[in-house]
Amino acid sequence: MTTALITDDRFLEHENPAWHPESPARLRAIMHALETRGMLTHPDIVRRAPRLASDDDLLAIHTPEHLAKIIAAARAATSDHPVPLDPDTFVGQQSEEIARLAAGAVLVGVDAVLREEAANAFALVRPPGHHAEPDAAMGFCLYNNIAVAARYAQRVYGIEKVLICDFDVHHGNGTQAAFYADPTVAYFSTHQSPFYPGTGAFDEIGVGEARYTTCNAPVPRNATLELYDAIYREVFVPFCDRFQPDLILLSAGYDTHWRDPMANILLDTPALALLTLRVYQMAETYCAGRLVGVLEGGYDMEALADGVCASLNILLGDRHITDSLGSPPWPGFRWNADVVVDELRQAQDLFGYRRKTRPAGPIPGMPDIDEDHDEPHPHDEDED
Ligand SMILES: [Zn+2]
16 A cells, blocks of 8 residues: 655745744644654655646636736735735745645646556645635635646546545635635535535525535534544445445644644544544545545644654554544534534435444544554654
């Protein structure tokens, strides 16, 4: 099982103001963790360099006016002053090129998987992409990396149906907008609600022929894995089965971790590994394992690094993960998962699929956890 890992130091060059949570430190933290855990020299990880997405690649999702606006903003930026496009989305001198490189990194991942050079792929990029709409940058995002990749897979490789799963804590409004009337690209999102950006209600399900190819699962603050797991098993799995994807793309955001300073969901690193595993299993079931992940959010450096390592372990077929941070130090709210799942299944007309209510007890499929959070984590050389 090989995983293509696509990243580049140039992703550090996208410039936000110093106060901004979407900082180069995020990628540095991830790379440091990958290095100290020996994952950069893992025999089954194939490193790939990103390339710039072309105008044609970007115009498959974005308007020409949008591209022109980002290019003009980069030209207007000075070394000290990136140009704001909204209160929290900035374009620095290098940002247009680096955003193109971020979208291009996902294209390289698609190439690696569809040319069978790797079983699956993960692109570690910034800026993130899932809030970028066809004609608007927002929410730290300039170009919609994952949407551009979905279109590329269809256009270049003749892939018919692409499913995008998004477990970032925020709703991927841009991704939804790109494919809301398109029955060939499905979008599934779990996200905190009410929360930024305010979209992603459970009854936003797609329009026309694309009805039931968008699935939104808003989750309340203080939700735990119990609710997420029920949604993944009882809604995501039948949603995948109905759609029958030929390729799965994953918007992997790690801001659902309990330590994240921007959100209020109580998942831990093993929970994030389990969600990755559910997506991986769907790729195995429906599309020969073809899965390409791309980094979206995640603003606690340790939680982000831990989460990315855990997702990569799962992609490598290794269920042994390291949890440096432990479980949430306070209990979550116990939401009635049955009620939430029933509402979602009704909105999605999924009642034809039999429910398999989980018996009480531990959640099946949980990864093996190496809890090293009480130690200063030297080297994890004793791991296999
Ligand atoms: Zn996010």
